[in-house]
Amino acid sequence: MSNLLKTNPEAEISLRRLRPRLERFWQTTEASQEEIRDFDERLTEIWPRLFRLLIELYGDRYDFFYHLEEILLSAARAWCDRPQDLKELDRHRVYEDNWFRSEKLVGGALYVDLFSENLGRLRDCIPYFKDLGLTYLHLMPLFAVRPGDNDGGYAISNYRSVDPRLGTIEDLRLLGKDLREAGISLVLDFVFNHTSDDHEWAKQAQANDPEYRDFYYIFPDRTVPDQYERTLREIFPTVRRGNFTWHDGMEQWVWTTFNSYQWDLKYRNPAVFRAMLEEMLFLANVGVDILRLDAVAFIWKQMGTSCENLEQAHSVIQAYNALAKLAAPGLLFKSEAIVHPDDVVRYISPEECQISYNPTLMALLWESLATRETKLIRQSTSHRHQLPEETIWVNYLRCHDDIGWTFDDQDAAHVGINGYDHRQFLNNFYTGQYPGSFAHGVPFQHNHETGDMRISGTMASLAGLEQAIQQNDDQLKDLAIRRIQLLHGITLSIGGIPLLYLGEEWGMLNDYDFVKDPAKAGDTRWIHRPKMRWEFLEDLGDQLGSDERMIRRRLFNSVKRMIALRKSIPAISGLDLELVPLVNSHVFCFVRSQGGDRLIVAGNFSEEPQEISGNLLRTAGLGRFFEDVISETTFQTSSDLKLDPYQVVWLKRV
Ligand code: GLC
Ligand code: GLC
Numbered sequence: 001m002s003n004l005l006k007t008n009p010e011a012e013i014s015l016r017r018l019r020p021r022l023e024r025f026w027q028t029t030e031a032s033q034e035e036i037r038d039f040d041e042r043l044t045e046i047w048p049r050l051f052r053l054l055i056e057l058y059g060d061r062y063d064f065f066y067h068l069e070e071i072l073l074s075a076a077r078a079w080c081d082r083p084q085d086l087k088e089l090d091r092h093r094v095y096e097d098n099w100f101r102s103e104k105l106v107g108g109a110l111y112v113d114l115f116s117e118n119l120g121r122l123r124d125c126i127p128y129f130k131d132l133g134l135t136y137l138h139l140m141p142l143f144a145v146r147p148g149d150n151d152g153g154y155a156i157s158n159y160r161s162v163d164p165r166l167g168t169i170e171d172l173r174l175l176g177k178d179l180r181e182a183g184i185s186l187v188l189d190f191v192f193n194h195t196s197d198d199h200e201w202a203k204q205a206q207a208n209d210p211e212y213r214d215f216y217y218i219f220p221d222r223t224v225p226d227q228y229e230r231t232l233r234e235i236f237p238t239v240r241r242g243n244f245t246w247h248d249g250m251e252q253w254v255w256t257t258f259n260s261y262q263w264d265l266k267y268r269n270p271a272v273f274r275a276m277l278e279e280m281l282f283l284a285n286v287g288v289d290i291l292r293l294d295a296v297a298f299i300w301k302q303m304g305t306s307c308e309n310l311e312q313a314h315s316v317i318q319a320y321n322a323l324a325k326l327a328a329p330g331l332l333f334k335s336e337a338i339v340h341p342d343d344v345v346r347y348i349s350p351e352e353c354q355i356s357y358n359p360t361l362m363a364l365l366w367e368s369l370a371t372r373e374t375k376l377i378r379q380s381t382s383h384r385h386q387l388p389e390e391t392i393w394v395n396y397l398r399c400h401d402d403i404g405w406t407f408d409d410q411d412a413a414h415v416g417i418n419g420y421d422h423r424q425f426l427n428n429f430y431t432g433q434y435p436g437s438f439a440h441g442v443p444f445q446h447n448h449e450t451g452d453m454r455i456s457g458t459m460a461s462l463a464g465l466e467q468a469i470q471q472n473d474d475q476l477k478d479l480a481i482r483r484i485q486l487l488h489g490i491t492l493s494i495g496g497i498p499l500l501y502l503g504e505e506w507g508m509l510n511d512y513d514f515v516k517d518p519a520k521a522g523d524t525r526w527i528h529r530p531k532m533r534w535e536f537l538e539d540l541g542d543q544l545g546s547d548e549r550m551i552r553r554r555l556f557n558s559v560k561r562m563i564a565l566r567k568s569i570p571a572i573s574g575l576d577l578e579l580v581p582l583v584n585s586h587v588f589c590f591v592r593s594q595g596g597d598r599l600i601v602a603g604n605f606s607e608e609p610q611e612i613s614g615n616l617l618r619t620a621g622l623g624r625f626f627e628d629v630i631s632e633t634t635f636q637t638s639s640d641l642k643l644d645p646y647q648v649v650w651l652k653r654v
Helices: 009-027 033-058 064-081 084-095 112-116 119-124 126-132 169-181 200-206 223-229 270-287 311-327 341-345 359-371 375-384 409-414 419-430 465-470 474-491 512-516 524-528 535-539 547-567 614-621
Strands: 107-110 136-139 143-145 156-162 185-190 194-196 244-247 252-255 262-264 290-293 332-335 355-357 392-396 442-444 454-456 497-501 577-579 587-594 597-604 610-612 625-628 633-636 641-643 648-653
Touching: 009 033, 009 064, 033 064, 033 270, 033 311, 064 270, 064 311, 084 169, 084 270, 107 112, 112 119, 119 126, 119 169, 126 547, 136 290, 136 497, 156 169, 156 270, 169 185, 169 270, 185 270, 194 200, 223 244, 223 252, 252 262, 270 290, 270 311, 311 332, 341 355, 341 359, 341 375, 359 375, 359 392, 359 419, 359 474, 375 409, 375 577, 375 587, 409 419, 419 454, 442 524, 454 524, 465 474, 465 547, 474 497, 474 547, 474 597, 474 648, 497 547, 512 524, 535 547, 587 610, 587 614, 597 614, 597 641, 610 614, 614 648
Parallel strands: 107 136, 107 497, 136 185, 156 194, 185 290, 290 332, 332 355, 355 392, 392 497
Antiparallel strands: 143 156, 194 262, 244 252, 442 454, 577 587, 587 597, 597 648, 610 641, 625 633, 625 648
């Protein structure tokens, strides 16, 4: 018996009572003695924590013990069903528990239908990923969805079957195997805040089954919804006002934070917790390495609060984490919390989500491009970059979603910026309204009442390439390419898993045709979800060709090269980072180190050349001679370092 258990008598007694039940379960399976022992060892270790979390969430329920037992049996069943090759991987991962913090990890994200039509063809694209250097692949939701609008796959009607247009679960399994063999981890979404309105549970609720009605938040009239609304934000104000949707069939109101057909699940109900646990472990056993926990901020509601980032939301995720450690020990969680930076970090720990999107860095990189100043990104990075041991950021520039300016107002005030005004400026800038702006973004979810909006647009269109091509101006084209290279140069080196949103590698521009599809027209995020154009790859070897071909070639080759370079620099692993203070205000400069390896990164966020003092670099880099491994030029600190417009350098001591 572990010491932890001894100090928690209720946990100990409960486990003692559950063990015979578990014993009887094992007898009905073909699990080997070794497999049972492995599970049991993990159970002993995890139980006190799991028990505490479940008591916290559900301890006041009359049927708590029933749910506790069922939850444990669900985990045991999933472990029995876990394929041998995944169990083998679990064993490895225990020894290399920091694999996801390595400089060797580089991610890509894509929509299967837009990239390769289906899962079968995606298997043939593995050489493309390898060539680019990807070792982590996030496939946007590919499960069965409701007909018509489905929020790009985020309205799931069955978590255990693949959208038939894309393939089958078997295809997914085979893809997972092929990816693993190619050294690429598979990342899929766990869309657990809501189901589609045509999920079996929702259908049962519509048929008035009381058990399933209790899976969702359903109200006969506006009384309770109105009470909740007083303290709620609106996430999709252009879809519908408020957070509730009238359902004609039921003649009732349903909680729908996002689109009206996405029904929020009621995690207050332990049956929901267990039902989603089973879906989660099913996915894990298909061969997923990392689950992207979608919309984590919203999973717990409490009257009188914002119903975002509540304590219990963390407890639910931590309980899932403990159960995953029990039934699928190699599985990791990535948190998608696009919220205030103080709230983002609260999801990140080895016991909750080991990996998290870094929305603050993302927003501030775009902020720096717009202002040509780095004071805000420096201020924010100075105290927000470090994370607990055994966790890591995912650094991205664009994804399938919009950009929201989620920086902290106090960080802004600290460097003399008014947060509210600055967000207005950034929205004006990135929608191209601000005089002289290079960006061609469009508004997303403009709330005319509050003035709030977020920004849609591809990386290249936001960075000025679309405008430059339109104006057919070579100098502007060059600047836009340099901006893109600068952004990549930072996300690939700052610490964390860089995540390319595929299409970025070619500088794909906004796709304005989305408005022709009625299921997409109302959601401007489709502007930055273009179809992959394989002819780009064919053009790559062709040395001649149009101007646009040359631009694509330049972008593709440079990101591919930076990825390869990243993998050869041990200092890039982990998160150690020291900002270099007192540099020129247009320059973002930091030192990465790991063991004896050091790398200085400096990026010029303006279209004017800038200088950094050689003496400063000498003291930061602990050397006098450096090579910029990107441009392969050397320099000595007896003179100042000159940075070209938007140049990024990775300096290694020579
Ligand atoms: C997440 C997804 C977003 C989706 C929302 C609702 O934030 O990234 O695309 O609209 O969840 O599922
Ligand atoms: C909000 C949510 C985020 C979601 C996004 C979709 O920002 O916080 O979870 O991805 O909306 O637009």
